[in-house]
Structures are given as structure tokens and as C-alpha cells.
Amino acid sequence: MTLNCLAPAQPPASTLQLTTHDTAGRIGSVALTCDPNGGTHPKRDKACAVLASVGGDLSKVTPRHQACTLIYAPVDATAVGTWRGKPVTFKTTYPNRCIADRDSDGVFAF
Incomplete structure (x- = not known):
């Protein structure tokens, strides 16, 4: 008798391209892979x-407690890719870079 044991399926790797663009014309872009x-x-x-704490849904990130200035210098932030096999498309505009970092809990801190 032969037993076939299969290893548990691993979730597919998560791959995201994260970008920021601010009013000063600075563009940041990083690749992020998880798992x-x-x-x-x-x-x-x-x-x-x-x-991981929000299942890859950036709109559900809880902002961390951090004081930021009220200077308006908008930052467009995008995330495109996959999270554990599911497509991810996220785009928002934060009032400034500090708030982008705070409200994404560091995801857009680059």
C-alpha cells in the first residue's frame, strides 16, 4: 500500500508595485513581495x-498615531499587483508625505 502525502498548499507570493508622486515632481517607486x-x-x-493584517486591502489599514503638519502638499499613492493570488489596485491622494506614511502605517514610507 502506497500513501501519497501532499504538502499543504502554500499561498501564492504577493507582489506589489508601490509608487508615490508629489507636487514637487518627486516620484518614488518600489517593489514589494511578501511570502x-x-x-x-x-x-x-x-x-x-x-x-497581512488587512488581507492586502490598503483601504483597511489603520493609521498609526503620529502628528503631522497641516501643510498641503498632495501625494498620489498607488499599489498594483497581487495579494495571495488576488488582484490589487489601490490609488489615493494623501494631503502630504507625512500623512501618506502615517495613514498607510509605513507601506508608502519610501
């Missing part, structure tokens, strides 16, 4: 943990 964590994001472990 396993990698890419060019400077704080990839933290960003992956934040995304």
Missing part, C-alpha cells in the same frame, strides 16, 4: 506585516 518578504521596499518586513 517570502523581499523587493526594494526599505521596510519590507513591516509593510508585509501591515498588509
Whole structure:
């Protein structure tokens, strides 16, 4: 008798391209992979943990407690890719870079 044992299915890797563009013309872009964590994001472990806590839905991220100035210098932020096999498309405009960092809990901190 032969038993066939299959390893549990691993969730597909999550891959996102994150970009920011501000009114001064600065453009930032990083790649982020999770499961396993990698890419060019400077704080990839933290960003992956934040995304895991909301199932990859950036609109559900709870902003961290951090004071920011009220200076209006809009930052467009986008995330495109997949989270555990599901497509991700996120786009929003934050009032300034500090608020982008705070409200994304570091996902857009690059």
C-alpha cells in the first residue's frame, strides 16, 4: 500500500508595485513581495506585516498615531499587483508625505 502525502498548499507570493508622486515632481517607486518578504521596499518586513493584517486591502489599514503638519502638499499613492493570488489596485491622494506614511502605517514610507 502506497500513501501519497501532499504538502499543504502554500499561498501564492504577493507582489506589489508601490509608487508615490508629489507636487514637487518627486516620484518614488518600489517593489514589494511578501511570502517570502523581499523587493526594494526599505521596510519590507513591516509593510508585509501591515498588509497581512488587512488581507492586502490598503483601504483597511489603520493609521498609526503620529502628528503631522497641516501643510498641503498632495501625494498620489498607488499599489498594483497581487495579494495571495488576488488582484490589487489601490490609488489615493494623501494631503502630504507625512500623512501618506502615517495613514498607510509605513507601506508608502519610501
